[in-house]
Amino acid sequence: MPDSTAIAHGAHETGSNTHDEHPPYLRHHFESTEQQADAAGFAMWLFLLTEVMFFGGLFTAYLIYRNWYYPAFVSGSHQLNVVWGTLNTLVLIISSFTMAMGVWCAETGRRRGLVLSLSLTLILGLGFLGIKSIEYAEKIEKHHVPGFHYSLQSFLDPQSDRAVFSEYHDKPLMLDMARHTEVYFSLYFLMTGMHALHMIIGIGILGFMIFRARAGAYTSGHVTFVENFGLYWHFVDIIWIYLFALLYLISRH
Amino acid sequence: MSEQIELGEHQHHDEQDEDAHHIVGPGVYVIILIALLVGTALTVWASFIDLGPWNPVIALAIATTKATLVVLFFMHVKYSTKLTKLTVGAGIFTFLTLVSLTLADYISRAWGSW
Amino acid sequence: MSATIVSLPDQSTARIPKVNYLTKENGILSWLLTGDHKRIAILYLISLSFFFFIGGALAGLIRLELLTPQTDLMATDTYNKVFTMHGVIMIFFFLVPSVPATLGNFLIPLMIGAKDLALPKINLLSWYLYIAGGILAIYTMAAGGVDTGWTFTTPLSTHYVNTNVLTTGLAVFIAGFSSIFTGLNFIVTIHKMRCPGMTWFRLPLFVWAHYAASILMVLATPVVAIAIVLVALERTIGIGVFDPAKGGDPILFQHLFWFYSHPAVYIMILPGMGVISETISTFSRKRVFGYTAVAFSSVAIAVFGFFVWAHHMFIMGISNYAVLVFSLLTMLVAVPSAIKIFNWTFTLYKGSITFETPMLYTFGFMGLFTIGGLTGVFLGTSGTDIHLTETYFIVAHFHFVMVGGMLMAFLAGIHFWWPKMTGRMYPEKISQLAAVVTFIGFNFTFFPQFILGTLGMPRRYASYPPEFQVLNVFSTAGATILGVGYLLPVLYLTWSLKYGAIAGNNPWQATGLEWQVQSPPLTENFTRTPIMDHEAYDYEWLERQKEKEVTTSAG
Missing domain, CATH: 1.10.287 (Helix Hairpins)
Structure with a gap:
């Protein structure tokens, strides 16, 4: 993402009369603002390609091991709470919507609308992380974090885990297969953790953007940064849409 | 409407x-x-x-x-632009290459030797 | 008396332009905080050379140890660390960034008529990432090294070695992002910053080759990044993705690693091929034969590069059917590579060839790369691969491609564009000598290793049966000559910075846009945006330009 120099000055311009030819944010090596915005947007898309491939490695691993250790992945998946997962999906989809609205506000020069949209996006993002941490706490309590005193009890003796058993009536797994639930949880924590890391970075940038947007930085023509951040946020949303399906939904039977 | x-x-x-x-x-x-x-x-x-x-x-x-x-x-x-569409396409294509060719190995391992 | 195309200005009156990118600003900070692609290229050139000589020194140690069948110079575990660090430094800190980060950075904006790369700050960031990764790699060496081999093979790297896998992994991870940002920057620049009239099929082939390599950098590098993250997490907190004891599969690491590292060899060689297209055209005074075919073969190499990675894994336990399919797919890559070699050869045909240093390196490239490429077919064929893999045959093969190919191309490019970068010529005679010495030294070093490999000498061991000694002595002797061949350019290129003849704008009478501006160029490259009105490699256009100049100056 290219940094935009001297955006803040744009805030004080009342009209675009004097700066029509050379707006202050036009970097010296570009011919026009369109070229600059085009280049930045394209760069953001290429960055998202690298992100796709980065998560791609994890998705590949998940598909392979689900194929190999199907019973373990089913039992592991039953430990996840679909209600929390659905709630989080809704939260994230709505945050994507508020982000899209933020981009629209920036494009049409609505400063207060932009600040409101970005703030809502930030709150929803924090809400997502809050729910995720409740889920993580539950896993830690049950010793389902791989590597740290990983416990097989829920899988060797499902009846001991009453809440889950009453819903799914899982049969006990053989010891060998039960041990492979650790692979499931490794991938669960890696994928959701990597996703959460992206959320945290996104929330940090959101805070910065709200700060700048209040001064009118993005509503005087130079909207590239908001648009590119929007792309990032929607990408994170898409990753979650797949994580929700793969981790929570497809192994319920 | x-x-x-x-x-x-x-x-x-x-x-x-x-x-x-x-x-x-x-x-x-x-x-x-x-x-x-x-x-x-x-x-x-x-x-x-x-x-x-x-x-x-x-x-x-x-x-x-x-x-x-x-x-x-x-x-x-x-x-x-078409360029953006092509970029998205390239991402999906490479991702699918990674998944499908890797899975091809894992699935065919079960077929054993010749 | 050999023909020459060099045309230098009258040395008694010629001056280096007072205002240029080197003199515009002074002070170390003006370099460390620069956004100028040319200055960043110079920063890269200096740091890359530093890492190259560290990697080279390690190679020297390896060859010295292999002089005798016994392990007498160093302990076996030290030997493991030495060859690992040699691989890590040479691949991630020299070969991958070599041509793109120096010549590509310097030339792509000049060649397409732009003032700079699209994202100058990202460009500087990628240099800093490279340096950060490099410092970590050096720290790793100082802290005791790492002995997994540059491939970080699991479960060795996750469970069995107690050396600095984490810091090396982090170094590679950071350097990987440096590479991603360079590639991303190139793609955006080539798409969005071309000057008016610069259509895709008027681009120099150098730019096409970099475009193809950049695609690989952007799409393949993240996969090795995640693989390294997984190794690091497996080592630190014991997740079970590659751990067979927990049900993980170590071969999955190989899939993820080679999904990057096979395309990575094209990241390394494609920019070198771009250099060769430029030099071969200039020194044959002909348009590159089959321009379109060469341009598309670059892209084809990039695309096919994604389908062949498992040929590194034939003996690792992947399924027989996968071996069959990947072995067949591997043959596909040979086609675009051969297209390039044939087209370059046809470019020579009936050209008026001259033998300046860049051309000598170019001939070296073509011969050695062809041998390297053809022996690659042996290794891509699963039957012969099972016999030859993990022997010195494979070592010789990739050194022919990487050192004989890429390094020759790098040196060809450095000599070719040295007048443009510095405004001064390198001394011709001694550099021709260096090119010949490099070629001889290289063949002495690595050709015996093909024979050693077919005889069955395994790679990565400090000792070997005494009957292999003769060939190993040859190899070590050759490495000494090769070392001289690489040291010479450093000396005379440094010398030429002060004492070289003044080059003028276009010493080679080449056609690229970069040769139509002053040397060294201005910080903003062009005083006004150029308009491209002719095809690439149009020597008739160049003649007309010269006539115009003569008539205007006479009138």
């Missing part, structure tokens, strides 16, 4: 205005939001029904539909 007319217009201008910066309005965003919420409800509902091997298929199909909506409308790809 007005949103639909707007949508039609976008399509109409798509060829000529590819390079012009296109602003997508709230109307489209609201429709997509509703579609995404319905999709989420649908996929959760489908997961409670035992469809055997079709459960993952349906879940992934709905997820892909949702992702496509996000890419096309929230991320403006529908209104973007």
Whole structure:
């Protein structure tokens, strides 16, 4: 993402009369603002390609091991709470919507609308992380974090885990297969953790953007940064849409 | 209703205005939001029904539909240049290459030797 | 008396332009905080050379140890660390960034008529990432090294070695992002910054080759990044993705690693091929034969590069059917590579060839790369691969491609564009000598290793049966000559910075846009945006330009 120099000055311009030819944010090596915005947007898309491939490695691993250790992945998946997962999906989809609205506000020069949209996006993002941490706490309590005193009890003796058993009536797994639930949880924590890391970075940038947007930085023509951040946020949303399906939904039977 | 007319217009201008910066309005965003919420409800509902091997298929199909909506409308790809569309295509293609060729090895291992 | 195309200005009156990118600003900070692609290229050139000589010194140690069958110079575990660090430094800190980060950075904006790369700050960031990764790699060496081999093979790297896998992994991870940002920057620049009239099929082939390599950098590098993250997490907190004891599969690491590292060899060689296209055209005074075919073969190499990675894994336990499919797919890559070699050869045909240093390196490249490429077919064929893999045959093969190919191309490019970068010529005679010495030294070093490999000498061991000694002595002797060949350019190129003849704008009478501006160029490259009105490699256009100049100056 290219940094935009001297955006803040744009805030004080009342009209675009004097700066029509050379707006202050036009970097010296570009011919026009369109070229600059085009280049930045394209760069953001290429960055998202690298992100796709980065998560791609994890998705590949998940598909392979689900194929190999199907019973373990089913039992592991039953430990996840679909209600929390659905709630989080809704939260994230709505945050994507508020982000899209933020981009629209920036494009049409609505400063207060932009600040409101970005703030809502930030709150929803924090809400997502809050729910995720409740889920993580539950896993830690049950010793389902791989590597740290990983416990097989829920899988060797499902009846001991009453809440889950009453819903799914899982049969006990053989010891060998039960041990492979650790692979499931490794991938669960890696994928959701990597996703959460992206959320945290996104929330940090959101805070910065709200700060700048209040001064009118993005509503005087130079909207590239908001648009590119929007792309990032929607990408994170898409990753979650797949994580929700793969981790929570497809192994319920 | 007005949103639909707007949508039609976008399509109409798509060829000529590819390079012009296109602003997508709230109307489209609201429709997509509703579609995404319905999709989420649908996929959760489908997961409670035992469809055997079709459960993952349906879940992934709905997820892909949702992702496509996000890419096309929230991320403006529908209104973007061919270059952006090609970029998205390249990402999907390489991702599928990684997954399919790797899985090809794992699946065919079970077939044993010649 | 050999023909020459060099045309230098009258040395008694010629001056280096007072205002240029080197003199515009002074002080170390003006370099460390620069956004100028040319200055960043110079920063890269200096740091890359530093890492090259560290990697080279390690190679020297390896060859010294292998002089005798016994392990007498160093302990076996030290030997493991030495060859690992040699591989890590040479691959991630020299070969991958070599041509793109120096010549590509310097030339792509000049060649397409742009003032700078699209994202100058990202460009500077990628240099800093490279340096950060490099410092970590050096720290790793100082802290005791790492002995997994540059491939970080699991479960060795996750469970069995107690050396600095984490810091090395982090170094590679950071350097990977440096590479991603360079590639991303190039793609955006080539798409969005071309000057008016510079259509895709008027681009120099150098730019096409970099475009193809950049695609690989952007799409393949993240996969090795995630693989390294997984190794690091497996080592630190014991997740079970590659751990067979927990049900993980070590071969999955190989898939993820080679999904990057096979395309990575094309990241390394494609920019070198771009250099060769430029030099071979200039020194044959002909348009590159089959321009379109060469341009598309670059892209084809990039695309096919994604389908062949498992040929590194034939003996690792992947399925027989996968071996069959990947072996067949591997043959596909040979086609675009051969297209390039044939087209370059046809470019020579009926050209008026001159033998300046860059051309000598170019001939070296073509011969050695062809041998390297053809022996690659042996290794891509699963039957012969099972016999030859993990022997010195494979070592010789990739050194022919990487050192004989890429390093020759790098040196060809450095000599070719040295007048443009510095405004001064390198001394011709001694550099021709260096090119010949490099070629001889290289063949002495690595050709015996093909024979050693077919005889069955395994790689990565400090000792070997005494009957292999004769060939190993040859190899070590050759490495000494090779070392001289690489040291010479450093000396005379440094010398030429002060004492070289003044080059003028276009010493080679080449056609690229970069040769139509002053040397060294201005910070903003062009005083006004150029308009491209002719095809690439159009020597008739160049003649007309010269006539115009003569008539205007006479009138």
